[in-house]
Amino acid sequence: MRQKILIVDDEEMLTDLLAAHLKDCGYETLTANSASRAITLLSGQPDLILLDINMPGMDGMKLCRTIREHVSCPILFLTARVAEQDMINGLSYGGDDYITKPFHLNELTARIAAHLRRDERCRQKQAVLTSGFLLVNLSERKVCYRETQIPFSRREFDLIEFLLSNANRVFDRDKIYESVWGYDAEGDSSVVKEHVRKIRAKFREYTGEEFIETVWGVGYQWKKS
Numbered sequence: 001m002r003q004k005i006l007i008v009d010d011e012e013m014l015t016d017l018l019a020a021h022l023k024d025c026g027y028e029t030l031t032a033n034s035a036s037r038a039i040t041l042l043s044g045q046p047d048l049i050l051l052d053i054n055m056p057g058m059d060g061m062k063l064c065r066t067i068r069e070h071v072s073c074p075i076l077f078l079t080a081r082v083a084e085q086d087m088i089n090g091l092s093y094g095g096d097d098y099i100t101k102p103f104h105l106n107e108l109t110a111r112i113a114a115h116l117r118r119d120e121r122c123r124q125k126q127a128v129l130t131s132g133f134l135l136v137n138l139s140e141r142k143v144c145y146r147e148t149q150i151p152f153s154r155r156e157f158d159l160i161e162f163l164l165s166n167a168n169r170v171f172d173r174d175k176i177y178e179s180v181w182g183y184d185a186e187g188d189s190s191v192v193k194e195h196v197r198k199i200r201a202k203f204r205e206y207t208g209e210e211f212i213e214t215v216w217g218v219g220y221q222w223k224k225s
Helices: 012-024 035-044 060-067 084-092 105-126 154-165 173-180 190-207
Strands: 004-008 028-032 048-052 075-079 097-100 128-131 134-137 142-145 148-150 212-215 219-222
Touching (some): 004 012, 004 035, 012 028, 035 060, 048 105, 060 075, 097 105, 128 154, 134 154, 154 173, 190 212
Parallel strands (some): 004 028, 004 048, 075 097
Antiparallel strands (some): 212 219
Protein backbone atom coordinates (compact mmCIF):
# COMPACT_ATOMS: atom_id res chain seq x y z
CA MET A 1 0.00 0.00 0.00
CA ARG A 2 1.37 3.40 -1.00
CA GLN A 3 2.00 5.93 1.75
CA LYS A 4 -0.31 8.92 1.70
CA ILE A 5 0.79 12.56 1.96
CA LEU A 6 -1.54 15.50 2.62
CA ILE A 7 -0.29 18.76 1.06
CA VAL A 8 -1.76 21.94 2.54
CA ASP A 9 -0.98 25.30 0.93
CA ASP A 10 -3.17 28.18 -0.24
CA GLU A 11 -1.21 28.33 -3.53
CA GLU A 12 -2.95 25.85 -5.81
CA MET A 13 -0.09 25.90 -8.29
CA LEU A 14 2.31 24.73 -5.57
CA THR A 15 0.04 21.96 -4.27
CA ASP A 16 -0.45 20.70 -7.83
CA LEU A 17 3.33 20.75 -8.44
CA LEU A 18 4.12 18.91 -5.22
CA ALA A 19 1.33 16.40 -5.78
CA ALA A 20 2.62 15.57 -9.27
CA HIS A 21 6.19 15.21 -8.04
CA LEU A 22 5.28 13.02 -5.07
CA LYS A 23 3.06 10.80 -7.21
CA ASP A 24 6.07 10.27 -9.49
CA CYS A 25 7.99 9.24 -6.35
CA GLY A 26 5.40 6.58 -5.58
CA TYR A 27 3.26 8.34 -2.98
CA GLU A 28 -0.47 8.84 -2.89
CA THR A 29 -1.39 12.50 -2.39
CA LEU A 30 -4.22 14.61 -1.02
CA THR A 31 -4.29 18.38 -1.55
CA ALA A 32 -5.98 21.19 0.36
CA ASN A 33 -5.85 24.95 -0.25
CA SER A 34 -7.48 25.92 3.02
CA ALA A 35 -7.46 24.88 6.67
CA SER A 36 -11.09 23.75 6.54
CA ARG A 37 -10.42 21.49 3.56
CA ALA A 38 -7.32 20.08 5.28
CA ILE A 39 -9.35 19.16 8.36
CA THR A 40 -11.89 17.38 6.16
CA LEU A 41 -9.14 15.36 4.47
CA LEU A 42 -7.80 14.08 7.79
CA SER A 43 -10.37 11.30 7.47
CA GLY A 44 -8.13 9.99 4.68
CA GLN A 45 -5.57 9.13 7.38
CA PRO A 46 -2.44 10.61 5.81
CA ASP A 47 0.96 9.17 6.75
CA LEU A 48 2.59 12.63 6.59
CA ILE A 49 1.39 16.24 6.25
CA LEU A 50 3.13 19.06 4.40
CA LEU A 51 1.76 22.28 5.88
CA ASP A 52 2.24 25.87 4.76
CA ILE A 53 2.34 28.43 7.57
CA ASN A 54 1.25 31.58 5.73
CA MET A 55 -2.37 30.83 4.87
CA PRO A 56 -5.37 33.17 5.12
CA GLY A 57 -7.87 32.53 7.88
CA MET A 58 -6.44 29.86 10.15
CA ASP A 59 -2.69 29.85 9.56
CA GLY A 60 -0.57 26.73 9.48
CA MET A 61 0.61 26.93 13.08
CA LYS A 62 -2.92 27.17 14.47
CA LEU A 63 -4.04 24.39 12.14
CA CYS A 64 -1.14 22.25 13.29
CA ARG A 65 -2.08 22.73 16.93
CA THR A 66 -5.69 21.87 16.12
CA ILE A 67 -5.04 18.67 14.19
CA ARG A 68 -2.16 17.48 16.38
CA GLU A 69 -4.76 16.52 18.98
CA HIS A 70 -6.15 13.98 16.52
CA VAL A 71 -3.24 12.78 14.39
CA SER A 72 0.21 11.49 15.26
CA CYS A 73 1.78 11.41 11.78
CA PRO A 74 4.78 13.64 10.97
CA ILE A 75 3.95 17.27 10.11
CA LEU A 76 6.49 19.23 8.03
CA PHE A 77 6.09 23.00 7.80
CA LEU A 78 6.66 24.69 4.44
CA THR A 79 7.29 28.41 4.81
CA ALA A 80 9.16 31.47 3.64
CA ARG A 81 9.76 32.51 7.25
CA VAL A 82 13.39 32.06 8.25
CA ALA A 83 13.56 33.68 11.69
CA GLU A 84 14.74 31.37 14.44
CA GLN A 85 11.74 32.21 16.63
CA ASP A 86 9.39 31.22 13.80
CA MET A 87 11.07 27.83 13.63
CA ILE A 88 10.84 27.42 17.39
CA ASN A 89 7.16 28.36 17.32
CA GLY A 90 6.43 25.92 14.54
CA LEU A 91 8.03 23.01 16.36
CA SER A 92 6.38 23.94 19.66
CA TYR A 93 2.97 23.89 17.95
CA GLY A 94 3.48 20.22 17.08
CA GLY A 95 5.48 20.30 13.85
CA ASP A 96 8.27 17.78 13.26
CA ASP A 97 10.39 19.67 10.75
CA TYR A 98 10.72 23.08 9.09
CA ILE A 99 11.50 23.49 5.38
CA THR A 100 12.03 27.02 4.09
CA LYS A 101 10.90 28.22 0.66
CA PRO A 102 12.28 28.08 -1.90
CA PHE A 103 13.46 24.49 -1.56
CA HIS A 104 14.77 21.80 -3.87
CA LEU A 105 12.33 19.00 -4.59
CA ASN A 106 15.06 16.42 -4.00
CA GLU A 107 15.69 17.81 -0.51
CA LEU A 108 11.97 17.79 0.27
CA THR A 109 11.62 14.21 -0.96
CA ALA A 110 14.57 13.11 1.17
CA ARG A 111 13.11 14.79 4.27
CA ILE A 112 9.75 13.14 3.66
CA ALA A 113 11.31 9.71 3.25
CA ALA A 114 13.38 10.16 6.43
CA HIS A 115 10.37 11.14 8.52
CA LEU A 116 8.27 8.29 7.16
CA ARG A 117 11.04 5.80 7.99
CA ARG A 118 11.35 7.20 11.50
CA ASP A 119 7.59 7.10 12.01
CA GLU A 120 7.46 3.50 10.79
CA ARG A 121 10.21 2.50 13.22
CA CYS A 122 8.27 4.10 16.07
CA ARG A 123 5.14 2.21 15.11
CA GLN A 124 7.09 -1.05 14.98
CA LYS A 125 8.50 -0.38 18.42
CA GLN A 126 5.00 0.07 19.76
CA ALA A 127 4.13 -3.38 18.36
CA VAL A 128 6.72 -5.12 20.54
CA LEU A 129 6.37 -6.19 24.16
CA THR A 130 9.34 -7.23 26.27
CA SER A 131 10.00 -9.00 29.55
CA GLY A 132 13.68 -9.26 30.37
CA PHE A 133 15.33 -10.93 27.36
CA LEU A 134 11.96 -12.10 26.09
CA LEU A 135 10.64 -10.20 23.07
CA VAL A 136 7.06 -10.57 21.83
CA ASN A 137 6.52 -9.13 18.35
CA LEU A 138 2.79 -8.45 18.06
CA SER A 139 2.77 -7.54 14.38
CA GLU A 140 4.68 -10.67 13.31
CA ARG A 141 3.26 -12.82 16.14
CA LYS A 142 6.67 -14.12 17.13
CA VAL A 143 8.14 -14.81 20.56
CA CYS A 144 11.93 -14.75 20.85
CA TYR A 145 14.30 -15.22 23.76
CA ARG A 146 17.64 -13.57 23.04
CA GLU A 147 18.06 -14.70 19.41
CA THR A 148 15.98 -17.89 19.55
CA GLN A 149 12.38 -18.02 18.38
CA ILE A 150 10.01 -20.04 20.57
CA PRO A 151 7.18 -21.81 18.70
CA PHE A 152 3.71 -21.16 20.08
CA SER A 153 0.29 -22.00 18.71
CA ARG A 154 -2.09 -19.19 17.78
CA ARG A 155 -4.06 -19.52 21.00
CA GLU A 156 -0.92 -19.78 23.13
CA PHE A 157 0.38 -16.56 21.57
CA ASP A 158 -2.95 -14.83 22.22
CA LEU A 159 -2.77 -15.84 25.87
CA ILE A 160 0.83 -14.62 26.20
CA GLU A 161 -0.10 -11.30 24.58
CA PHE A 162 -3.03 -10.82 26.95
CA LEU A 163 -1.08 -11.53 30.13
CA LEU A 164 2.04 -9.60 29.10
CA SER A 165 -0.02 -6.61 27.97
CA ASN A 166 -1.51 -6.58 31.46
CA ALA A 167 1.64 -7.48 33.39
CA ASN A 168 1.37 -7.57 37.18
CA ARG A 169 -2.44 -7.88 37.07
CA VAL A 170 -4.06 -11.07 38.28
CA PHE A 171 -6.82 -12.66 36.20
CA ASP A 172 -8.98 -15.65 37.04
CA ARG A 173 -9.51 -18.36 34.45
CA ASP A 174 -12.97 -17.13 33.49
CA LYS A 175 -11.68 -13.64 32.67
CA ILE A 176 -8.76 -15.04 30.66
CA TYR A 177 -11.07 -17.33 28.73
CA GLU A 178 -13.48 -14.50 28.02
CA SER A 179 -10.70 -12.14 26.88
CA VAL A 180 -8.69 -14.61 24.78
CA TRP A 181 -11.29 -17.04 23.47
CA GLY A 182 -14.14 -14.53 23.25
CA TYR A 183 -17.63 -14.26 24.64
CA ASP A 184 -19.15 -16.61 22.08
CA ALA A 185 -16.54 -19.38 22.30
CA GLU A 186 -17.85 -22.91 22.70
CA GLY A 187 -16.12 -24.45 25.69
CA ASP A 188 -15.21 -23.43 29.21
CA SER A 189 -12.37 -21.89 31.18
CA SER A 190 -10.86 -25.25 32.11
CA VAL A 191 -8.82 -25.09 28.88
CA VAL A 192 -6.90 -22.12 30.24
CA LYS A 193 -5.03 -24.30 32.73
CA GLU A 194 -3.84 -26.67 29.99
CA HIS A 195 -2.69 -23.84 27.75
CA VAL A 196 -0.79 -22.21 30.60
CA ARG A 197 0.87 -25.57 31.32
CA LYS A 198 2.05 -25.89 27.70
CA ILE A 199 3.30 -22.29 27.59
CA ARG A 200 5.26 -22.76 30.82
CA ALA A 201 6.83 -25.97 29.51
CA LYS A 202 8.08 -24.17 26.39
CA PHE A 203 9.39 -21.24 28.42
CA ARG A 204 11.31 -23.62 30.70
CA GLU A 205 12.72 -25.49 27.72
CA TYR A 206 13.90 -22.42 25.83
CA THR A 207 14.65 -19.93 28.61
CA GLY A 208 14.83 -21.76 31.92
CA GLU A 209 12.54 -19.08 33.33
CA GLU A 210 8.99 -18.88 34.65
CA PHE A 211 7.12 -15.92 33.20
CA ILE A 212 3.59 -16.80 34.28
CA GLU A 213 2.83 -17.02 37.99
CA THR A 214 -0.04 -18.81 39.67
CA VAL A 215 -1.75 -16.77 42.36
CA TRP A 216 -3.32 -19.51 44.41
CA GLY A 217 -7.06 -19.24 44.80
CA VAL A 218 -7.23 -16.39 42.29
CA GLY A 219 -5.68 -17.10 38.89
CA TYR A 220 -2.61 -16.15 36.84
CA GLN A 221 -0.44 -13.13 36.22
CA TRP A 222 2.61 -12.29 34.16
CA LYS A 223 5.56 -12.44 36.52
CA LYS A 224 6.57 -9.11 38.01
CA SER A 225 9.79 -7.79 36.49
